[in-house]
Amino acid sequence: MKSLTFLFLIVLGMIELWVVGFHSHCPADPPHRTFGTARQIAMVTPSEDLEREPAEGLPVPIYPGTRVDTAEIQPPRQSLRPPNVAPHPGNPAQTAPISMVEDHVxxxxxxxxxxxxxxxxxxxxxxxxTAWLATDIPASWKPPAPLIDRLIVRSEIEPVEKDYGTLYKATLHIDSTPARRAEIIAAYQHELVVRRMVLMGGGLAAILTCLAAVAGYIRADEATKGYYTNWLRVAAASGVGASGVLIYQLLA
Incomplete structure (x- = not known):
């Protein structure tokens, strides 16, 4: 029993080290980045060795060679930015993701x-x-249907007359305020936390099942004085396998 207790403590220590390592590897917040680039301006002043001299029409003396008598008019500099190029039209069957902040339809x-x-x-x-939340939520996660329904403010059906009959086109007006976005992100984070807790609970249940099977095997083997060792091993292995399959089905 001492060896079993020691094994149990080792397993708990490994779980604790895994949890601590998981939290320590969480990515840190990126450093704050200021808008634009910093520029250093060097002030150039005339040498102190030069002496100022009086100038005609000016109340104060100036450095020689610094007076300007003429000026030229020049056109403004052209911008170095490339001109805006319209995006190449792709396949019309594929709908390009629309920014939910600018377009609400x-x-x-x-x-x-x-x-x-x-x-x-x-x-x-x-x-x-999905494209709207791509920066915060992976594309593999799908928001629940009630959250999608809350985004729809109203819907409109527009009939389209064709030679072969009347077709229909739907338009949805969307509530894309930051509150709705935060609501969807909070739902994803809650589901992620629940998923992690279930995984940890399933792993702990598997470990406890293995320990219980080992303890039961040792007790039964001692009680039968080793006459049914092979049968007890088969029973313990079967119990662990069945519990593992059950836990996997629950987690899946």
Whole structure:
């Protein structure tokens, strides 16, 4: 039993070291970067060895060679920035992500029915929300449907008349205020914390199951005086395997 207790303490110590190492490897906040670049200005003054001399029409003496009598008019300098080039149009079937800060309208593609038009507009909204949150949330995470519904202020259905019939196009007006963005980010962080806690709980449950199986095997082997050692080993291994599969299914 002393060896079992020692093994249990070693396992707990490894878990604690892993937790401490995980927190120590968290990325630090990037240093604050000021806007623009700092410039150093050197003030050049005439040499002190030069003597000032009186100038005609001026109340104070000046350094020789510093008086200007004529001036020229020159056009302003041209900017060194390259001209703005319009982006090359890509595939019209692919919807480019729209900045949710500047544009508050999401338009779907033309569909055969009103319900399909709404569904397509919602899909376009989902893609644009993913691009909107790309700096804070990975693209693999999808916001819950209630949070997407809260972004929609109102929806409009526009009929499009064609030669072969009437089609429909949906337009969604979006609430893209910082409060909505913070709400989605908070939901992602909460889900991430819950996920990590579940993983840690599952790992601890697996460790405790292994320790319980080892302790039960030792107790049973001592009680049977070694007559059923092989059977007890098979039973312990089966119990650990079954518990591992169960824990994996719960975590998945």
């Amino acid at each position: 999401v338009k779907g593609r033309i569909s055969a029915t009103e319900s399909r038009a709404r569904d397509d507009a919602r899909v376009q909204l989902q893609h644009q929300v």
